[in-house]
Amino acid sequence: MYLRNCWYIAGLPGEVTNEPVGKIFLGEPVVLFRTSDGTVAALEDRCCHRHLPLSLGKVSNGHLQCGYHGLEFDASGACVSVPGQSRVPPGAAVRRYPVVEMYDWLWIWMGDPDAADQGLIPDVFWRDDPVWVATGEYWAVACAYDLLIDIQLDNTHAPFVHPDTLGSSAITDTAPRVERTDRTVSAGRWMMDVVPSPTFARAIGTEENVDRWLLWEFTPPSLCAFDIGCAMAGSGAETGDRSQGVTLHTAHFVTPETETSCHYFWSVGRNYNVDDIAVTGAMHAEFKSIFSEDVEIVEAQQKSLDNTSVWRPIDVNADAPVLQARQLLKKFISAETDA
Amino acid sequence: MYLRNCWYIAGLPGEVTNEPVGKIFLGEPVVLFRTSDGTVAALEDRCCHRHLPLSLGKVSNGHLQCGYHGLEFDASGACVSVPGQSRVPPGAAVRRYPVVEMYDWLWIWMGDPDAADQGLIPDVFWRDDPVWVATGEYWAVACAYDLLIDIQLDNTHAPFVHPDTLGSSAITDTAPRVERTDRTVSAGRWMMDVVPSPTFARAIGTEENVDRWLLWEFTPPSLCAFDIGCAMAGSGAETGDRSQGVTLHTAHFVTPETETSCHYFWSVGRNYNVDDIAVTGAMHAEFKSIFSEDVEIVEAQQKSLDNTSVWRPIDVNADAPVLQARQLLKKFISAETDA
Amino acid sequence: MYLRNCWYIAGLPGEVTNEPVGKIFLGEPVVLFRTSDGTVAALEDRCCHRHLPLSLGKVSNGHLQCGYHGLEFDASGACVSVPGQSRVPPGAAVRRYPVVEMYDWLWIWMGDPDAADQGLIPDVFWRDDPVWVATGEYWAVACAYDLLIDIQLDNTHAPFVHPDTLGSSAITDTAPRVERTDRTVSAGRWMMDVVPSPTFARAIGTEENVDRWLLWEFTPPSLCAFDIGCAMAGSGAETGDRSQGVTLHTAHFVTPETETSCHYFWSVGRNYNVDDIAVTGAMHAEFKSIFSEDVEIVEAQQKSLDNTSVWRPIDVNADAPVLQARQLLKKFISAETDA
Known part of the structure; x- marks a missing residue:
């Protein structure tokens, strides 16, 4: 059971050019294409006539034309032309999915199109704000999407999964306080007046003490956003003034593909040394390495679950944020199902 | 549910030599081998003793000998020898399937052997008539056999699936009249006193106007036969005198392998320039290219259907012949099932 | 349904070093590792917390540490440490399996650990007795384990499966008398005062007549042990005095992996020419070739069964030992299930 009335990431804008592109989201075949005005549309990737994937067809005059018998569909999913006959048969249409770039x-909004509200797209302003520089990748991952969420929200895996990078950090020693709102689960740690890590010392340009933070927020169904940084000690970052500091954002969006596979979009952005390509490259490489260690774990976990008839996990204290997040997601899904 | 009391193509005569050959037809394992007199026999490809495929055994004195314990079977499927004992146990036999070369x-006749009637083999005389020259291929195709039938009977896919060859032809502009008999669905178009296509102009050796025809006939469960040609305008071809014309036959036989795969045998024959190897080669290459475009479509269609819980296709006008053919096949299968 | 309260072979001692090793036995994931004192322990290969295979973790201070969150398990399967908390949650444990080297x-004992009785390990003394020399291999085989048992107990397949080696032997001409005890099915043939086979003539160092034997014993669920040899004619081998003879043992142990795959451990040992490496190499090569012919058959048989809805085999006379063995195994399993 997936949450449907919400935004998932469908891909990168550059993927969809003149040719239609077929993907699977939430177990459903979806075709993405650009209409005449260049906007991206998404339809059910299955012609209503003989069920050929429409992604095997082509875009013609802004319509998506099936590659079998040439039926044409507009961006609303309505069939607007059937070769060889003047009238379109009643009911000839495919499902549409709102898309925003x-x-x-x-x-992509996989639920009721009329409920699609662009205002619900999570705020990842730093992805295209010129005072920030962002990077990231897309990975196809062979696990249920929620396993990939879990590993983001649980910091205690770091010493075991990332022993050579994050794992050595003392940051995992204390349990964060988890906070829950109607729409999010979040947690954070502030370490006041401490020595900066080598990376941040270089970033902030000082060896003096700093106030450090590690904050994260989970927005169901599948966005985990991290806010990491430091500022000169006592400069007021904790109360909102980050002018004397540097910030690094990471975002993990996971779109379910099937029940045991997902689309993983991760991104990292920073607001310091933004013109230094070497820093960007190093940052990308470091996070890529860390996140791929996560993927190795969750794919192995999925294989183990495939061979498990009943999942009866024992929980530990550190699972609190994961359990809160799962509970909130479950609540969202129940609300949608009951409605 | 397959039609069983009918002939399917099992393969090419040259495939079955001294060694038994195992295949799957209608979901059932079948072994083909040659008996002492050189005729081909077909049995269940599963020893009645410990179920090893008999195709892993060998032919010995015209009997098929299992490769595990040496049980021998004659062409009727009866076990005629069990090593180490003088008596064959009651019930030791495998199913037999009549075969005709x-x-x-x-x-191969997959139904009741006693009902096998050689007279029901479709007439494709041009395959071995010396005034004709025929060519063709066998392809393993990853789709339900009926999808491959559908695409033969539906001419309107040509502009989209075969844009570079058949698709440009004006021949698809008019709907054919579909005729149905007790045993066939057929349709055809006659275009009287028209310019010949370049291919046929060369074949008939004139640039003058001709009467052209495109006729096809579907015989359940899975034979689609085409009769294409032209004759000098007004020479009486439409009423039966083709002496002033040239004819090209194509046949598409599809034998179900499993519910989502089939054996596709196609053939093309002509009665003009029969000694010109270059024409044969070009004809083979052209049809091979066209038919492989069909296969690409139906295999993609199958994958789409695999991911579709309920198939509720919308029909269009051009589906008339396909729907007639499906209906006739369904009637045949129902009759067999009720009997 | 597997027999559980019995010993299966889990692997070779050399396989389990510093790293944990994951395998599947009887459909269950099992991890093997060495504790601080070097003994091998076996646990469920699935952390009780988030179900990552423990074989992806590492051994730390003789405990098995999960590679995800660092939970540690001792050789009894009890979780003894959860990072970040002082108390281990109730119920945090994984299943343990007794192991003996x-x-x-x-x-490995896949059933009730308290019932594990080392005395029930079959006697294959010749595997590590210095007056014997033994060799063997491990193979992963793609068939249900009982198919691989069947082929050992049935000598009549030799002329068909092993035509170039065993098959030519006259030894398969006479049916053995099958004997059954509470715990075994066995059979044997004694051929008194006969010419020795070339191999045994060389082994015993004479061309004179010998008394030959071929004895085998099946111990459920999956051990087939052969005892083959010859002694000077009339020297009393049949009544127990083998001092004037040579003996060759082969053992076939099969551990179920899944319902259609198994772990096959075979071994061959002899008490003659024990220092002659060339004889060992030739013996190994010969049996390897023979046993791989068996594997080819049973894997093909499995594929055939996969495609068979109901297995209704016809039995022949030579199946007597196989049927006795299957019956005894069934009795063992029923007894265990009823208990």
């Missing part, structure tokens, strides 16, 4: 990603 | 193909 | 194999 924003923050250098394509966002 | 005709028109340079092997035909 | 003996005869240069690792033996």
